[in-house]
Amino acid sequence: xxxxxxxIPFLLFLLIFFFLNxxxxxxxxxxxxxxxxxxLFWTFVLLLCASLIIAFRRIPRRGMDGFFKIIxxxxxxxxxxxxxxxxxxxxxxxxxxxxxxxxxxxWVVFASAxxxxxxxxxxxxxxxxxxxxxxIRHVLEFEDLPxxxxxxxxxxxxxxxxxxFRNRKAVSRGIDLINKQQADLFVFTGDxxxxxxxxxxxxxxxxxxxxxxxxxxxxxxxxxxxDYVKWETEANKRANLEQLKSLxxxxxxxxxxxxxxxxxxxxxxxxxxxxxxxxLGFGQRGDLKKALQGTQPDDFKILxxxxxxxxESEIKVLPAKIHLTxxxxxxxxxxGLEAFGIKWSPVKYRYAHWAGIKEENGRYLNINRGFGFxxxxxxxxxxxxxxxxxxxxxx
Numbered sequence: 001x002x003x004x005x006x007x008i009p010f011l012l013f014l015l016i017f018f019f020l021n022x023x024x025x026x027x028x029x030x031x032x033x034x035x036x037x038x039x040l041f042w043t044f045v046l047l048l049c050a051s052l053i054i055a056f057r058r059i060p061r062r063g064m065d066g067f068f069k070i071i072x073x074x075x076x077x078x079x080x081x082x083x084x085x086x087x088x089x090x091x092x093x094x095x096x097x098x099x100x101x102x103x104x105x106x107w108v109v110f111a112s113a114x115x116x117x118x119x120x121x122x123x124x125x126x127x128x129x130x131x132x133x134x135x136i137r138h139v140l141e142f143e144d145l146p147x148x149x150x151x152x153x154x155x156x157x158x159x160x161x162x163x164x165f166r167n168r169k170a171v172s173r174g175i176d177l178i179n180k181q182q183a184d185l186f187v188f189t190g191d192x193x194x195x196x197x198x199x200x201x202x203x204x205x206x207x208x209x210x211x212x213x214x215x216x217x218x219x220x221x222x223x224x225x226x227d228y229v230k231w232e233t234e235a236n237k238r239a240n241l242e243q244l245k246s247l248x249x250x251x252x253x254x255x256x257x258x259x260x261x262x263x264x265x266x267x268x269x270x271x272x273x274x275x276x277x278x279x280l281g282f283g284q285r286g287d288l289k290k291a292l293q294g295t296q297p298d299d300f301k302i303l304x305x306x307x308x309x310x311x312e313s314e315i316k317v318l319p320a321k322i323h324l325t326x327x328x329x330x331x332x333x334x335x336g337l338e339a340f341g342i343k344w345s346p347v348k349y350r351y352a353h354w355a356g357i358k359e360e361n362g363r364y365l366n367i368n369r370g371f372g373f374x375x376x377x378x379x380x381x382x383x384x385x386x387x388x389x390x391x392x393x394x395x
Contacts, residue, residue: 020079020082020083023085023089023090024085024115025038025041025042027111028041030103030105045078048075048078051071052071052072052075054071055067055071069377073377077119077123081115081118082115084114084115085111085112085114085118088111089107089108092108092111093107121381122378122380124380125335125378125379125381129380129383130334130373130378130384131170131171131173131174131384132383132384133173133385134383134384134385135181135385135386135388136369136385136386136388137387137388137389137390138356138366138387138390139390140324140357140391140392141392141394142300142323142391142392142393143393145300145323145392145393145394146265146268146270146300147393148267148268149265149270149300149391150392150393151391152184152265152270152390152391153181153182153183153184153185154183154184154302154388154389155185155186155187155212155386155387155388156186156189156366156368156386156387157178157188157189157385157386158190158306158328158368158370158385159189159190159191159328159329159331159368159370159372160188160191160192160372161192161193161223162193162194162200162202162203163193163194163195163199164194164377165372168206171203171206172206174386178210179209179210179211181386181388184212185214185215185263185272186210186211186212186215186216186217187216187217187272187326188216188217188218189221189304189306189326189327189368190224190304190329191221191224191306191328191329191370191372191374192220192244192247192248193223193244194223195226195228195229196229196240197240197243197244197247200244200247204250208251208252214263215261215263216251216254217254217255217256217304218256218274218304219255219256219274219277219305219306220255220257220276221277222277222307223374224241224244224277225241225283225285226240226241227283256272256275257276258275258276258286258288259274259291260272260273260274260291260295270299270302271292271301271302272302273292273295273301273303274291275287275304278305278307278314279306279307279309279310280313281309282329286305286310288315291303292320295320297320297321300323301321301322301323301324302324303315303322303326305325305326306327306328306329307329308327308329308353308354310325311327311365315363315365321362322363324364324365324366324391325363325364326368326387327366328368328369330347330351330354330367330369330370331347331373332345332347332354332355332369332370332382333345334373334374334376334379334380335376335380336382337381343355345381351367353367355369355382355385366387368385370384371384371386372384
């Protein structure tokens, strides 16, 4: 089979980018007829593009340093803001072309306001939004929940990505908010780091303060294995993973590697299992059969599995019923809208269900939106999440 020509999508992107900038400039020119405006506008755009190319070429030598982050984020803000400007202005332009009328001043003002609002929203997301922790609560009812666990609470976080953190005071506030929930059980569902175990070391003391009466448990995510960086030797990569595992233990987290534990309360029990990362397109290391070995068919089971595609592909159809699966991974793409009854993020085109609770045949999945951030150093509309789930016995 012939591989796809990468030049075609690149040329398509250039065409779209040129259109966005040309259309945006036409809107800005509505307010000013200064002949220097097009020159200044295109000079800025070309300088930004040239800087982005330079930033990418520096990655092999300097990695994704401060220069790369500034330029890449500026380019992203420009692209998304212009896209919103075009979406806002186009309906008015189509209407006036049909009626053969000049551009409406109020419509251009509206589109320009949306452009400015988009830029300001991105700046907020980069400065404050990425640490704007939210507690999201769910009450789930089960007919076969053991009586002793009626009202049992679980606090879940996911996708810490410690290598992205810079604000210790803000992260500390998030951890204080976790402890404030006073849940019976604490779980972490993977991606403690971006690539290397050393990234969590400066934060171990903070995450070590998280405690729950029935323990703290964790699993690994796709980023925890060090698959996305080059290692001098395979032995170094293995050593990195072993270091990460030991840091889980140092923080007081029981790392579940295709295994389960029994949680006992009032003479009754539930099963908490955890698998290594299993995800479509992100490695299928986990062994669910091994994790459940020794459990009984009528046991109430909770599973920690980082990638929600595991639930869709295997867990929800497993003969041995898993009542609740806790996952993360999607981050809600760190960008979207969850307000006024709207729940939308571009990540929906990769994951049909990308955040919150989903239920099929009495089996529940919760996807945590993530505690940290990766790539884009911010969050816009999809805020960092601390989940609290209360288990209830269905009357």
